[in-house]
Amino acid sequence: MEQHLLVFKEVAETRNITLAAKKLHMSQPSISLQIQNLENQYGARFFDRTNKGVTLTKEGKIFYAHVRSVLDILSNAKEQISALAKDQRGLIYLGATLTIGEYILPNILAFLFKTHPDVDFKVKIANTESISQDVLEKKLHIGLIEGPVPQHKDLNVENFWEDELVVVISNFHPWASRKSITLAELPHERLVTREDGSGTRKVMEMALLERGLDPEQLNVSMELGSTQAIKQLVSAGLGITIISSLTVSKEADQKLFKTLKIQDAPIYRPLSILTNARTTQTKDERILINLLHDHRLLSDVLSRDYNELVDLE
Structure with a gap:
């Protein structure tokens, strides 16, 4: 029975009996026969057949959803039984x-x-x-x-966690005695940031835009693909950055640089x-x-x- 379900699933996903036969290393007549047997067993037509291939009928779509679930359950059972049989870690x-x-x-x-x-x-x-x-x-x-x-x-x-984006500055930056800054102050500083397209930068830009600050207003002086490199440049006083608090917590504790919150619009992801x-x-x-x-x-x-x-x- 499982073989019939695998055949049905392959035909449904390829929408082509010839292609399904090649993938399953079976003959086309054998594929067609198994599909016909399933349709007879359930008393429904599962596929509309045309010169261009096959498409699922309404009954076929319902059956396909259940077939995927059944095959997933059987696959999980095989994996667990195999692991027990081999006494795997x-x-x-x-x-x-x-x-x-x-x-x-x-x-x-x-x-x-x-x-x-x-x-x-x-x-x-x-x-x-x-x-x-x-x-x-x-x-x-x-x-x-x-x-x-x-x-x-x-x-x-x-x-499972809310990660705050914080502003990171050098220990000798004019803001070093502060605990927070406002969004309006950000465009006045040289910003070192991740490259365009990175997840952190995307979150930062979306959050700033939602809070009324166009990212185009930022004075981006350097773009780097390495978080570690960004931290080293900031600690040397070559700019500030907006970065995940998780990535700087140890260095901040060691006072290698200073982290500030954005007081009027904290950013979490x-x-x-x-x-x-x-x-x-x-x-x-x-x-x-x-x-x-x-x-x-x-x-x-x-x-x-x-x-x-x-x-x-």
Whole structure:
């Protein structure tokens, strides 16, 4: 029966019996016969056939949605049974965008390595679009992204952190004795920022526009693809920047530079967990997700030095 469903799904998605036959390494008559048997079994016509190919009927669209669910359930069952049969360690394919991958994930993984040593991770660092697509295609079990979330019926989205964008200045900047500034003061300073198209810059520009400040008014003196390089230039007094508070918290604590809040319009962006709506998380995946939702514990993990977490007993 599963073979019949796989054939139906392939024909529905390719909209072409010849192409489906090639992909499944089957003959066209065999494909047609299996489709006919399904239609006879359910007493409905699932496809409209034309010279250009096939398209789903109303009944076919209903059946297709259920077929996808059934095949996903069977696939998950096979994976879990296979893992038990091989006595495998837990393995989580995890994706993260740059800020999360560089400034959040190392501490989380170090903590989980000590508290759940039987779980392994394979991590991909990429942009939001790439991470989202991999979660949809089940190449990643969990995606962690910053900023705007893509909308898709097969994506589950859960916020787990609110990341504030702050103004960073050198210790000898004229604003160094202050704790905050106003939006109106920003255009008067040389701004060092991420390259056009980066997630952080996009969030910053959208937020400023919503608050009445056209990003074109900013005096952008340098654009860099590296957050670390931006921090070094700012600490040397070559400009100011607007950046994720997560990326500068340690340096600010060490007084390498100063961070200021935007007093009249603070800017926050959500950090989100992406999972595939058609799969069920394993026990090991839930351990990670539960940690991300435990704000008190997560705050503690992120506030620690990485080496302290590695040495945790």
